[in-house]
Amino acid sequence: MPPVIGSYASPIPAKTGIGLRFQHHHAVIDARPDVAWMEVHTENYMGGGTPLRHLDAIRRDTPISLHGVGLSLGSAEGLDPAHLQRIKQVAERIEPGLMSEHIAWSVVDRNYLADLLPLPMTEEALEVVCRHVDQMQSYVNCRILVENPSTYVIFRHSTIPEWEFMAAVAARTGCGILCDVNNIYVSAQNHGWDASAYLAGLPPTAIGEIHLAGHAVRQLPDGKILRIDDHGSAVIPEVWALYQEALARFGPVPTLIEWDNNIPPLEMLLTEVRRAAAFISDVERGVAYADAA
Amino acid sequence: MLNAGLRMPTLLDLQRVMRASIVQHDASAMVEALAVGVEPGRLDIYRNTIFSGLTRALRLAFPAVERLVGDDFFAGAAAAFIREHLPGAAYLDHYGGEFPDFLSGFPPAASLPYLGDVAKLEWAVNRALHAPDKIPLDLSQLMGLSLEDQQRGSFRVHPSVGLLRSDFPVDEIWRAVLDADDQALAKLDLATEPNFLLVERGVSDVAVTRLQGPAWQFLDALCRGESLPSAIDCATDVDAPSLLAEHLASGRFIAFLLDANGAVAPPEAA
Numbered sequence: 285m286p287p288v289i290g291s292y293a294s295p296i297p298a299k300t301g302i303g304l305r306f307q308h309h310h311a312v313i314d315a316r317p318d319v320a321w322m323e324v325h326t327e328n329y330m331g332g333g334t335p336l337r338h339l340d341a342i343r344r345d346t347p348i349s350l351h352g353v354g355l356s357l358g359s360a361e362g363l364d365p366a367h368l369q370r371i372k373q374v375a376e377r378i379e380p381g382l383m384s385e386h387i388a389w390s391v392v393d394r395n396y397l398a399d400l401l402p403l404p405m406t407e408e409a410l411e412v413v414c415r416h417v418d419q420m421q422s423y424v425n426c427r428i429l430v431e432n433p434s435t436y437v438i439f440r441h442s443t444i445p446e447w448e449f450m451a452a453v454a455a456r457t458g459c460g461i462l463c464d465v466n467n468i469y470v471s472a473q474n475h476g477w478d479a480s481a482y483l484a485g486l487p488p489t490a491i492g493e494i495h496l497a498g499h500a501v502r503q504l505p506d507g508k509i510l511r512i513d514d515h516g517s518a519v520i521p522e523v524w525a526l527y528q529e530a531l532a533r534f535g536p537v538p539t540l541i542e543w544d545n546n547i548p549p550l551e552m553l554l555t556e557v558r559r560a561a562a563f564i565s566d567v568e569r570g571v572a573y574a575d576a577a
Numbered sequence: 578m579l580n581a582g583l584r585m586p587t588l589l590d591l592q593r594v595m596r597a598s599i600v601q602h603d604a605s606a607m608v609e610a611l612a613v614g615v616e617p618g619r620l621d622i623y624r625n626t627i628f629s630g631l632t633r634a635l636r637l638a639f640p641a642v643e644r645l646v647g648d649d650f651f652a653g654a655a656a657a658f659i660r661e662h663l664p665g666a667a668y669l670d671h672y673g674g675e676f677p678d679f680l681s682g683f684p685p686a687a688s689l690p691y692l693g694d695v696a697k698l699e700w701a702v703n704r705a706l707h708a709p710d711k712i713p714l715d716l717s718q719l720m721g722l723s724l725e726d727q728q729r730g731s732f733r734v735h736p737s738v739g740l741l742r743s744d745f746p747v748d749e750i751w752r753a754v755l756d757a758d759d760q761a762l763a764k765l766d767l768a769t770e771p772n773f774l775l776v777e778r779g780v781s782d783v784a785v786t787r788l789q790g791p792a793w794q795f796l797d798a799l800c801r802g803e804s805l806p807s808a809i810d811c812a813t814d815v816d817a818p819s820l821l822a823e824h825l826a827s828g829r830f831i832a833f834l835l836d837a838n839g840a841v842a843p844p845e846a847a
């Protein structure tokens with residue numbers, strides 16, 4: 285059974301937000317853009333000084349989501365208690381509206397491999413991930429969201445489709461799902477999956493957030509195209525279409541625009557935000573029409 | 578079907594095998610674990626992400642070293658360092674503490690004898706930048722103690738404070754390199770006296786200050802946890818009261834420890 289879990293101080297609204305990066309701290313503090321919420325990487329605020337002071341200022345009028353990139357929920361060796369403690373310290377300081385982590389691994393034998401590495405979709409990996417989600421949720425005393433990965437390889441001994449793996453983690457631990465629509469598109473293209481079937485396999489009530497981002501396209505020596513989740517460009521039309529499909533299935537969900545490489549001026553992120561917001565409005569109107577009918 | 582006969586790796590096996598493929602370029606076991614038809618070259622994506630991410634973390638912490646040796650040299654030194662020193666956790670603001678010693682012993686960098694010390698200074702600056710926020714101890718908290726307690730206790734230093742001694746004028750090298758000040762670089766005299774530096778985070782920025790040798794030795798002794806009388810013994814001819822007042826006024830200490838059971842500290846600093 286999932287542990288008894290506390291609630292968040294300032295919840296994240298079912299609107300569009302941006303991933304806040306250092307490059308935009310001053311622009312955000314000065315211009316106070318009309319963004320419903322923002323998300324930061326937990327690991328970037330584990331020290332003190334200027335970054336934390338900026339975030340303190342920004343969070344006074346904007347709900348913040350903490351998105352961890354390094355806890356390594358999928359490590360066979362267990363979670364690093366020191367890292368878990370750092371996450372909790374950031375949460376106590378920032379009072380986030382949501383906390384999330386990834387279905388991936390990064391640490392083996394206490395070596396941190398600075399990437400979100402793919403897990404085999406096996407019963408063993410599922411048990412490991414669920415144990416660690418339980419551990420994190422009881423330690424931070426909040427329900428967390430777990431994000432579906434983007435992957436470039438799959439394993440010979442995988443037995444569970446990834447969407448079933450995601451659904452099982454949510455069902456067994458009570459956590460929510462952070463549905464990264466770009467990751468679904470990237471992985472589906474890389475492995476020949478049906479992205480719509482992936483969405484259909486996720487439990488709608490567990491979806492707590494959606495991520496949108498751009499990705500790169502590379503041709504491999506064998507001539508095949510590989511899509512790489514680099515968050516370095518605008519969201520592509522195919523991913524917007526998949527996003528609309530996700531909203532139709534899940535209803536309005538807090539949606540984040542992520543941009544981590546070739547970071548553009550804030551205004552460009554806001555253009556993407558407005559585009560996503562329009563799709564959410566469409567769905568809200570659709571919901572209203574359905575209620576009236 | 579195709580899987581028959583192959584031993585399925587445990588999760589721990591697989592994670593070790595994947596590390597070997599990424600860090601040691603030994604993909605033989607990893608390739609066996611991949612699904613049929615997955616081109617092993619795809620593993621390069623992960624290696625590139627990891628090495629470029631960690632190299633970027635080192636560039637951020639060691640910008641003057643990078644300018645001194647150039648982009649390509651830095652990338653090569655960083656890659657060699659990363660293979661030997663993977664980070665222990667995803668807290669990359671703390672990654673790179675062993676890089677200065679690595680550079681000091683890196684044969685291709687032997688023509689720049691001061692490189693390791695410049696790196697040490699940059700690491701101290703990086704530590705100061707990212708140190709946790711702490712409430713400083715103030716003089717009144719110390720004045721409330723008996724003279725005997727003042728003499729036997731020891732200070733806990735603010736985590737942003739770092740002390741550095743070098744046989745080279747590393748502070749001048751560091752500033753001139755970061756300011757791209759060619760005139761200052763040309764005027765540098767490498768054969769100066771030993772250089773005693775204090776690095777700390779001020780209100781808005783990190784400050785690097787030169788101290789007199791005895792003043793540095795006094796502060797160094799206090800930072801190592803020596804009592805006031807023995808810190809005074811470590812440094813010759815220092816005006817201890819005025820130095821101590823300055824350290825306290827600058828917020829360089831966060832607690833005063835009396836013994837295992839007693840400490841004087843601001844409410845949230847302990």
